Amino acid sequence: MPGDSLNINTKSEKQNTYDAIIVGSGISGGWAAKELCEKGLKVLLLDRGRNVVHGEYPTATKETWEFPHRLNLTKEEKEQNFVQSRHYSFREDNKHFYINDQQNPYEETKRFDWIRGDIVGGRSLLWARACYRWSNLDFEANLKDGYGVDWPIRYKDIAPWYDYVESFIGISGNRDGIAVVPDGKFQPPFEMNCVEKHFKEQVEKKFSDRKVIMGRTANLTQPVKAGDFAWHVIFVIAVVPTVRISVPIPAPFPLLLQQVI
Ligand SMILES: Cc1cc2nc3c(=O)[nH]c(=O)nc-3n(C[C@H](O)[C@H](O)[C@H](O)COP(=O)(O)OP(=O)(O)OC[C@H]3O[C@@H](n4cnc5c(N)ncnc54)[C@H](O)[C@@H]3O)c2cc1C
Numbered sequence: 001m002p003g004d005s006l007n008i009n010t011k012s013e014k015q016n017t018y019d020a021i022i023v024g025s026g027i028s029g030g031w032a033a034k035e036l037c038e039k040g041l042k043v044l045l046l047d048r049g050r051n052v053v054h055g056e057y058p059t060a061t062k063e064t065w066e067f068p069h070r071l072n073l074t075k076e077e078k079e080q081n082f083v084q085s086r087h088y089s090f091r092e093d094n095k096h097f098y099i100n101d102q103q104n105p106y107e108e109t110k111r112f113d114w115i116r117g118d119i120v121g122g123r124s125l126l127w128a129r130a131c132y133r134w135s136n137l138d139f140e141a142n143l144k145d146g147y148g149v150d151w152p153i154r155y156k157d158i159a160p161w162y163d164y165v166e167s168f169i170g171i172s173g174n175r176d177g178i179a180v181v182p183d184g185k186f187q188p189p190f191e192m193n194c195v196e197k198h199f200k201e202q203v204e205k206k207f208s209d210r211k212v213i214m215g216r217t218a219n220l221t222q223p224v225k226a227g228d229f230a231w232h233v234i235f236v237i238a239v240v241p242t243v244r245i246s247v248p249i250p251a252p253f254p255l256l257l258q259q260v261i
Contacts, residue, residue: 018044025049026122031165049119052097059093067092087115089126097125129218131171133162133182155182170224173216181213187221189214 009015019041022029033045064070071091073081084090084098099118106114117123136155143150159182166185174189192200192214200212 018042020044021046023047024122025120026117027124027127030121030124047120047122049117049122051120052125058096062093083114084116086113089128090115094126131166131169131173131184131216131218133184134158135180135182137180168224169218170220170222171216172214172219172221174214176211176213178211178213181216184216186216189216190219190221 020032020036021044022032022036023046025033025045025047029045029047033043036043059067069092071093073085073091073095077095078085081090081095081098081101083101084095090098097117097119099116104116106112115123117126119125134155139151139154142148162182163185170187171184172189173184173186175183175186177183196212203210203212
């Protein structure tokens with residue numbers, strides 16, 4: 001390694017000793033690495049996936065009609081990618097970011113859709129940016145249903161962390177005051193277009209218990225702090241070109257939109 005003596009690496013132990021080793025550079029691992037590095041720790045971040053070099057987005061600026069199958073998969077592709085192709089987003093334009101099912105099989109006693117990126121950054125290169133807070137409805141749901149193990153936390157425990165992350169990445173959304181999708185530290189929401197406004201008006205007029213709200217997404221509607229910008233590029237902006245299909249276009253989301261992924 002640089003700085004070693006000719007034959008013996010006397011510094012190898014120091015060079016290869018880390019305060020923290022993180023396996024996986026997706027949103028979880030990536031964020032952990034950011035936090036630990038910012039606190040001054042020496043961090044090793046490992047990922048098994050291919051490194052997508054910035055700019056290497058072969059399909060990012062193509063229109064649907066430029067793809068041989070208009071974004072659809074062939075029968076062979078579906079057969080070969082028998083798990084990943086179950087997901088709506090596995091299509092002609094971004095299939096190259098997903099794991100190879102043939103090389104990474106697993107046993108399914110019961111159907112289990114394990115949708116995996118195989119790239120440095122993981123699914124942060126694929127996600128659709130929808131950012132909804134869980135509420136106690138979610139944290140208590142399985143307990144009420146008598147299913148699985150009770151969550152050891154409730155909304156109040158995690159709320160400050162939602163604040164922390166939202167303030168950093170920038171989430172646009174409206175403060176709608178709906179208990180099951182708690183409000184966050186939002187940037188200004190996108191404005192609904194006239195059709196959306198009309199739709200909202202009609203739904204809310206007809207159903208007193210239903211709300212149509214602007215989607216809450218990691219799309220900036222005002223600048224983030226200058227110091228955070230570089231990280232923001234890694235976490236959010238760099239994702240844009242790869243996510244042709246992933247609705248960064250704001251749209252009103254029905255109130256009880258479920259977090260299905
Ligand atoms: C198309 C799509 C749209 C989505 N949209 C949304 C959305 O709008 N809103 C939302 O909240 N969520 C969304 N999600 C889900 C969200 O992207 C994931 O929940 C989140 O990215 C998971 O982060 P993670 O760090 O846990 O895992 P991942 O991002 O999957 O990261 C795991 C990392 O670990 C690496 N890895 C795995 N095994 C090993 C190993 N053995 N050694 C080394 N590295 C390894 C992988 O290569 C990968 O980089 C979406 C997901 C997809 C696929």
